[in-house]
Amino acid sequence: MDDVIKHLMRLGLTEYEARAYVATVSLGEGTVNEISRESGVPRSRAYDVMERLAEKGFVEMGNTNPICYRANDPLTASDRLMEEVRRANNEIIKGLREIGKKAEKRNNPVWTLTSDWAIERKVEELLDAAREEVAFIFLSHGAILRYAGLIADRSKEKKVTAVLAHRPENHVSRLGHARVMRLRPIAGSFSDVEGTLRERGFVTGDGRYCIEMVMVADQDTTLLLTSEENGHRAIIIQGTVLNLFGHDAVKRLIDGAEEVVANAAGGSCLQTAAHASHGREAQLRTRR
Numbered sequence: 001m002d003d004v005i006k007h008l009m010r011l012g013l014t015e016y017e018a019r020a021y022v023a024t025v026s027l028g029e030g031t032v033n034e035i036s037r038e039s040g041v042p043r044s045r046a047y048d049v050m051e052r053l054a055e056k057g058f059v060e061m062g063n064t065n066p067i068c069y070r071a072n073d074p075l076t077a078s079d080r081l082m083e084e085v086r087r088a089n090n091e092i093i094k095g096l097r098e099i100g101k102k103a104e105k106r107n108n109p110v111w112t113l114t115s116d117w118a119i120e121r122k123v124e125e126l127l128d129a130a131r132e133e134v135a136f137i138f139l140s141h142g143a144i145l146r147y148a149g150l151i152a153d154r155s156k157e158k159k160v161t162a163v164l165a166h167r168p169e170n171h172v173s174r175l176g177h178a179r180v181m182r183l184r185p186i187a188g189s190f191s192d193v194e195g196t197l198r199e200r201g202f203v204t205g206d207g208r209y210c211i212e213m214v215m216v217a218d219q220d221t222t223l224l225l226t227s228e229e230n231g232h233r234a235i236i237i238q239g240t241v242l243n244l245f246g247h248d249a250v251k252r253l254i255d256g257a258e259e260v261v262a263n264a265a266g267g268s269c270l271q272t273a274a275h276a277s278h279g280r281e282a283q284l285r286t287r288r
Contacts (some may be wrong), residue, residue, distance in 0.1 A: 011081040016041045016049045021058050021071065029062070029070035056080070097133035113234040119225065120236060124150060126217040133159040133218065135250050137183065139167040140212035143225065147213075152176030161252055168260045181257035201227065214250055222246035236243060 001022060008018035016039075023039035024030060030038065035044040050069050053059045058077045062068035071077075106139060113119050127134055127150065136151070138144040144164055151160055154173050160178040164171060168182045194205035201210040212232075213225040222248070226234045 008081075011078070011085060013081070014049075014274075016045055017053055017056075017058075019048065020049045021053055021077070024059055024069055024071040025074060029068050031066045033066070034076050035069060046247055054056045073134075109238050112240075113236070114231065116232055119232055120146075120150075122236065123147060123215060123223065126215065126221060126263065127151075127154045127158060127160075127222060130158055130217045133161065135161045135216045135254060136163065137214040137250055137253055138162060138164045138212075139183075139214075140210070140227075141195060141199055143201070143212040144171055148174040161254060161255050166199060169257060171259055180260045181254065182260055184256045186259065216247050216250045219247050222250075241256040 002181055004022055005018040006104050008021065013021065019039040020035055023041075027034060027038055032046045032050060033043065035041070035050065037041040039046075050059065050061075054061055054069070055110070056077075056081055056283040057072060059069045059071055062070065069209040104211050111241070113122055134154075138147075144162070144166075148171060151162060154160065155175065160175075161181065162168075162171075162175055162178045163181045163183050168180050170179050195211075196203050196205075198210075201212040203210045208228070210227045211224065212227055213223075215223040215225070217223075217231055220239055222237045224237070226233050226235075
């Protein structure tokens with residue numbers, strides 16, 4: 001019940017309104033006194049709360065003395081809340097865009113995100129905006145599980161390469177049309193940063209940072225995903241010499257990686273990147 005109340009509050013009801021509505025649903029119908037006892041809403045506040053719920057269409061009032069309240073269908077009530085939230089959201093977006101048009105734009109090449117939701121949206125945004133190719137280096141097993149569905153979907157229309165440090169053969173089928181490769185062992189450093197490759201990612205020598213994923217979109221945007229003490233952090237670098245270093249590091253790792261290809265039995269096998277490239281060229285010559 002507590003979870004339902006929390007969700008109703010997220011949709012715009014006050015705590016007392018949410019508690020009273022849930023209590024009314026539980027009772028079927030009831031007087032203010034009965035709903036107050038069931039919900040824990042003080043009787044002195046329950047009258048106003050039930051009137052507000054009636055105005056919002058959550059309950060019906062009976063023509064009785066004392067007045068009885070009956071809960072309207074939860075689906076209907078929820079749909080009404082959602083519609084109000086959608087209208088408010090549309091107005092917010094419209095207003096903020098108008099405000100944003102007047103804002104001074106600064107050319108900052110490096111940005112940081114710390115919200116998991118914002119990071120996932122940024123990865124999705126970069127994938128959707130890519131015109132040429134997107135490359136991922138997955139140093140964490142958890143990161144590939146988090147983004148496999150998105151990559152599988154976008155690889156239907158985008159050229160995507162995914163280099164995995166951990167068990168790539170287990171993920172070939174999950175990654176759709178993406179080119180899947182195994183990362184060759186990292187001997188003591190990753191792009192000149194001292195550390196150790198582990199299941200959870202590349203842990204820097206001082207133990208402060210754990211690099212989970214590197215993403216390069218169209219060679220001009222790099223996203224570096226790390227996990228730290230307080231959660232995840234994504235650093236986005238665009239159009240600077242730092243991005244060139246990121247792109248070069250990813251290219252070196254791809255060039256040295258082994259491609260994982262599905263075999264006829266539905267399993268997978270490994271090829272070096274160069275060997276896989278020669279194989280594709282031979283197939284093209286045969287078709288001609």
